[in-house]
Amino acid sequence: MSDSHQKSANYLDETELLALDAHWRAANYLTVGQIYLMANPLLNEPLRPEHIKPRLLGHWGTSPGLNLVHTHLNRVIKSRGMDALCVWGPGHGGPAVLANSWLEGSYSKTYPDVSRDAEGMALLFRQFSFPGGVPSHVAPETPGSIHEGGELGYSLSHAYGAALDNPELLVACVVGDGEAETGPLAASWHSNKFLDPVHDGAVLPILHLNGYKIANPSILARLPSYELDDLLRGLGHDPLHVEGDDPLHVHSAMAHAMDTALDRIGAIQHGARHEGVTERHRWPLIVLRTPKGWTGPAEVDGLPVEGTWRAHQVPLAAVRENPDHRRQLEQWLRSYRPGELFDDQGRPHARVLECVPDGAHRLGASAHTNGGLLVRDLPVPSLEGYAVPVDKRGTTLHEPTRVLGGLLETVMVRTAGRRDFRLFGPDETASNRLQAVYRATGKAWQEQMLEVDENLDRHGRVMEILSEHTCQGWLEGYLLTGRHGMFSCYEAFVHIVDSMVNQHIKWLRTSRRIPWRRPIASLNYLLTSHVWRQDNNGFSHQDPGFIDHVLNKSPEVVRVYLPPDTNTLLAVADHVLRSRDHVNVVVAGKQPCFDWLTLDEARGHCARGAGIWGWAGTESGNEPDAVLACAGDVPTLEVLAAAQLLRHHLPDLALRVVNVVDLARLLPAQEHPHGMADAEFDALFTADKPVVFAYHGYPWLIHRLAYRRTGHAHFHVRGYKEEGSTTTPFDMVVRNDLDRYRLAMDVIDRVPGLGARAGTVRQELADIRLRHHGWIHEHGTDLPEVAEWSWN
Numbered sequence: 001m002s003d004s005h006q007k008s009a010n011y012l013d014e015t016e017l018l019a020l021d022a023h024w025r026a027a028n029y030l031t032v033g034q035i036y037l038m039a040n041p042l043l044n045e046p047l048r049p050e051h052i053k054p055r056l057l058g059h060w061g062t063s064p065g066l067n068l069v070h071t072h073l074n075r076v077i078k079s080r081g082m083d084a085l086c087v088w089g090p091g092h093g094g095p096a097v098l099a100n101s102w103l104e105g106s107y108s109k110t111y112p113d114v115s116r117d118a119e120g121m122a123l124l125f126r127q128f129s130f131p132g133g134v135p136s137h138v139a140p141e142t143p144g145s146i147h148e149g150g151e152l153g154y155s156l157s158h159a160y161g162a163a164l165d166n167p168e169l170l171v172a173c174v175v176g177d178g179e180a181e182t183g184p185l186a187a188s189w190h191s192n193k194f195l196d197p198v199h200d201g202a203v204l205p206i207l208h209l210n211g212y213k214i215a216n217p218s219i220l221a222r223l224p225s226y227e228l229d230d231l232l233r234g235l236g237h238d239p240l241h242v243e244g245d246d247p248l249h250v251h252s253a254m255a256h257a258m259d260t261a262l263d264r265i266g267a268i269q270h271g272a273r274h275e276g277v278t279e280r281h282r283w284p285l286i287v288l289r290t291p292k293g294w295t296g297p298a299e300v301d302g303l304p305v306e307g308t309w310r311a312h313q314v315p316l317a318a319v320r321e322n323p324d325h326r327r328q329l330e331q332w333l334r335s336y337r338p339g340e341l342f343d344d345q346g347r348p349h350a351r352v353l354e355c356v357p358d359g360a361h362r363l364g365a366s367a368h369t370n371g372g373l374l375v376r377d378l379p380v381p382s383l384e385g386y387a388v389p390v391d392k393r394g395t396t397l398h399e400p401t402r403v404l405g406g407l408l409e410t411v412m413v414r415t416a417g418r419r420d421f422r423l424f425g426p427d428e429t430a431s432n433r434l435q436a437v438y439r440a441t442g443k444a445w446q447e448q449m450l451e452v453d454e455n456l457d458r459h460g461r462v463m464e465i466l467s468e469h470t471c472q473g474w475l476e477g478y479l480l481t482g483r484h485g486m487f488s489c490y491e492a493f494v495h496i497v498d499s500m501v502n503q504h505i506k507w508l509r510t511s512r513r514i515p516w517r518r519p520i521a522s523l524n525y526l527l528t529s530h531v532w533r534q535d536n537n538g539f540s541h542q543d544p545g546f547i548d549h550v551l552n553k554s555p556e557v558v559r560v561y562l563p564p565d566t567n568t569l570l571a572v573a574d575h576v577l578r579s580r581d582h583v584n585v586v587v588a589g590k591q592p593c594f595d596w597l598t599l600d601e602a603r604g605h606c607a608r609g610a611g612i613w614g615w616a617g618t619e620s621g622n623e624p625d626a627v628l629a630c631a632g633d634v635p636t637l638e639v640l641a642a643a644q645l646l647r648h649h650l651p652d653l654a655l656r657v658v659n660v661v662d663l664a665r666l667l668p669a670q671e672h673p674h675g676m677a678d679a680e681f682d683a684l685f686t687a688d689k690p691v692v693f694a695y696h697g698y699p700w701l702i703h704r705l706a707y708r709r710t711g712h713a714h715f716h717v718r719g720y721k722e723e724g725s726t727t728t729p730f731d732m733v734v735r736n737d738l739d740r741y742r743l744a745m746d747v748i749d750r751v752p753g754l755g756a757r758a759g760t761v762r763q764e765l766a767d768i769r770l771r772h773h774g775w776i777h778e779h780g781t782d783l784p785e786v787a788e789w790s791w792n
Helices: 003-007 014-036 063-080 091-104 106-110 118-127 155-163 183-193 225-234 247-274 323-334 400-414 435-439 468-480 491-511 546-551 566-578 599-608 633-649 678-685 700-706 729-735 740-750 759-779
Strands: 083-088 169-176 202-209 237-243 283-289 421-425 462-464 484-490 523-528 558-561 583-587 610-612 626-631 655-660 691-695 715-718
Touching (some): 014 063, 014 118, 014 247, 014 323, 063 083, 063 091, 063 202, 063 247, 083 091, 083 155, 091 106, 155 169, 155 183, 155 202, 155 468, 183 468, 237 247, 400 421, 462 468, 468 484, 468 491, 468 523, 484 491, 491 523, 491 546, 491 583, 546 558, 546 583, 546 700, 558 566, 566 583, 566 599, 599 610, 610 678, 626 740, 633 691, 633 740, 633 759, 691 700, 691 740, 715 740, 729 759
Parallel strands (some): 169 202, 237 283, 484 523, 523 583, 558 583, 626 691, 691 715
16 A cells, blocks of 8 residues: 555545445445346346346446546535546446446436436446447447547647636546557647646546556556656646545545545635735645456456456456356356346436436536537638739739638637637648738747747747647637637648547537537648748648548548638638538648639638639630639639630630638538538539649549549549659659649640640740759749749
């Protein structure tokens, strides 16, 4: 027993101690029942094979520790009258969270058919990890959850995101010792350097060390205690230790640790809020060491189980077939003394529920875990004050994201009092030209500040840390608890969060099918410093594949926008910032870009998602000979330059120019809510004319989106094909055959009969490309006719 454990051995009186233990035993009983039973929930008769599920799924090993944490959170929430939520990092311990939700009554309130009695208990058991039932992980179906936990690494960043701008909220976060080995979790320990004790809530991490993962020991559990303490203190925490395997002693120690932690949190917040304290204190953290599979079978088939990796999932695997296993399971269930916990009708006894809070204070009933109940419309200003004038197309230039920064500044100003909008990014806000927001708020920072530092603010709402994982986790936690935000990132490096966005999309897709889950603000990505303007940083910074990744996901959730100019970016931003339950990917340049559309035109274009730019083509009301299509700002520039070349050299050619801003419009209507019907698609692109499509990303995506269309055989797509370097901007498009000269040549090659008549023109275009290569190697800049080009 540790020193802190001994000191707290008599912390609670016997009555409260036994009541806590009764609640914990009840939760353990319900947890085991969910993993194994499909009938006979109260063990009113000896277990028979038909009472056992045919497929045994679930995770027992972590569950007793989660039940302990839930029990003791109940105690402090009730005694202190506080608002709290818990992020369950070991989300595979789903049966524990479901058990506690059922015990406290929030599960039955959400799902009335799963009543808090024997009939409801039987249904709770049967539905767990069963066809037509509920997942084995903590999931959107679980009341009180904002974190799936199936993929490890994100619990702590989610918890801090939930605490931001929630000053009265305690966010407990159970970090499993396996999860603690992941890179995202390791980075997220630094979130405490960004937590403002004045305007934010508190996060109480609970590092649960049960010693093992699926088949191996965990690193932190094997560290000497002094070394673990040094690590945690170096990360800015003040660890409190709870350890042991005697339930009553552990209950007493846990209660003492919880009260100590909350008293310290209260003192930190009081000092910051009422006494002007600005230095960062070490926030408390609880290290909980209990055996893996605690209170389960000590030994199975002659092999140790409790306290080993064998307890991770299902300790008794052959309960239907093996009478010894079945006898052990019954002994295990009866060891919790269910007759003391539930009455004859299966209702929990009053003593079991003594620690349970009332109403919305219950962890399974908190409105903070159903953020759509709390979210308010974002006060996005009218775009007229930010739009750029377009008196003559393609002659003036603006930096689209810089103009957007002005809009976001106003959003920051308008939400200053309510504090429900934040901008997240990995050290790139200014690099991405969004620095106007600093006129409204600074960058959150609780560490030392030096005179040379700029825009740091202890109460700031711009979140920057050079960890894309942490930015993503913060934003997800922020959105899931009812707020708004945007994630700005270099396009190539947003791939770091590929797996995280998968999980969020899956969460949203499932939530949309659950009536009691209310829509939350969308997760908005602004991807800039994109592939075509990373010529200065080179090949390592050139990757547009995040679009492909996202468009593989649930179509009702995902959206991808490629605004071609500044006003269109404003119109897209206005839409995505107001939207709900989507993941919106907006790809826009930060470098000077030609202005093509007025604000009204941009709004109309965004509403359509794709449209004919009649002013750029030469079809004059007749059916075109060819279509030049584009999606993305640089492809749009190259298509319009190609259209101008063809207009000049081949004035009799009937050319249509189509721009796509909403990429999902290319999908069939039956496959995506934004998709086009075949007739609409054919009217736009024609059914049989050659289409030369200049696309921002990998060209095969356009083929995949349009492969069922009537005219797909006539589509010829140019895009990024992994040709990059440190070079000039125009050389990037030449290297990938996306340049204006190649596009014009493609039209000549694909319009029937045109090649023979336009051979001289084609040769001239090819010669310019050859001249380009020599020019850039001699001068280091692009050809004058490219660098000085404008629309005429």
